[in-house]
Amino acid sequence: MALVSMKEMLHQALEGQYAVGQFNLNNLEFTQAILQGAQAEHAPVILGVSEAYIPYMGGLPCIAGMVKALIAHYGINVPVALHLDHGSTFEVCVQALHAGFTSVMIDASHHSLEANIDVTQRVTQVAHVLGATVEAELGRITGREDDLVVDEAEGMYAVTEECVRLVRETGIDCLAPALGSVHGPYRGQPKLGFDRMGEIQRQTGLPLVLHGGSGLPDEEIRQAIRLGTCKINVNTDNQAACTAAIRSFLNAHPDAYDPRNYLIPAREAVQRTVQSKIRLFGSSGKAGGHA
Ligand code: 13P
Numbered sequence: 001m002a003l004v005s006m007k008e009m010l011h012q013a014l015e016g017q018y019a020v021g022q023f024n025l026n027n028l029e030f031t032q033a034i035l036q037g038a039q040a041e042h043a044p045v046i047l048g049v050s051e052a053y054i055p056y057m058g059g060l061p062c063i064a065g066m067v068k069a070l071i072a073h074y075g076i077n078v079p080v081a082l083h084l085d086h087g088s089t090f091e092v093c094v095q096a097l098h099a100g101f102t103s104v105m106i107d108a109s110h111h112s113l114e115a116n117i118d119v120t121q122r123v124t125q126v127a128h129v130l131g132a133t134v135e136a137e138l139g140r141i142t143g144r145e146d147d148l149v150v151d152e153a154e155g156m157y158a159v160t161e162e163c164v165r166l167v168r169e170t171g172i173d174c175l176a177p178a179l180g181s182v183h184g185p186y187r188g189q190p191k192l193g194f195d196r197m198g199e200i201q202r203q204t205g206l207p208l209v210l211h212g213g214s215g216l217p218d219e220e221i222r223q224a225i226r227l228g229t230c231k232i233n234v235n236t237d238n239q240a241a242c243t244a245a246i247r248s249f250l251n252a253h254p255d256a257y258d259p260r261n262y263l264i265p266a267r268e269a270v271q272r273t274v275q276s277k278i279r280l281f282g283s284s285g286k287a288g289g290h291a
Pocket of ligand 1: 085184213233
């Protein structure tokens, strides 16, 4: 099956009250594991590529080529979107679209609202001509280096009126409002801004995106989905599963030298994690839509 844009899968998810997983590609084995996990669950899936991984994996055309070749090799017949995660500039978004990505995130959340609207508008114009989907962000999703107490985190929550304006003036397809989730491991109890999440979804009408999907309690994930979250991004939990499998193999076999010996169990561990997230998100069996 050819790559598809996220738009239809996210609208079906909004109607059907489930979320589609975005799993980040780290290398060949992650790509194999995610595609095979989605196929095993008969689930739509979004392959996310963050900017730092573009040079690591050999550039955008190499990544798009690898994904398409693996889809053909495994006979993947579930909807797959290839998505640029946290694109920081107009240029990198256009480069991703040119390479065959079917969806981009333009993340100008650290700029002023006016500058965010301006660049998001320009990206959306190009992406929509190509039938691709656009995600944008408002507020600040913090990283693993930040050690925020909840009051500080709430100060960085997306503001509803700004979300409405960004959506209205840009024509984006889905929105990632920062509401207390973080990339990387959580320190202490995560506290998501559910009231604000519901308000933003009602007022924008768009499918919402939850970044930092690793390490959140299952009930928080389900609550986010009930409030209109249709795309949940996961990377750290897959990375942790991969590394734990490699560590365990090498501890037990210190003389091993063939990478396949530890990369195969690592790939299987990532696939198991992907499948368990897909079931938690409710997208298992939804490859043909929610009906
Ligand atoms: P985690 O690494 O915390 O799962 O977050 C992934 C993410 O949000 C990618 O955009």
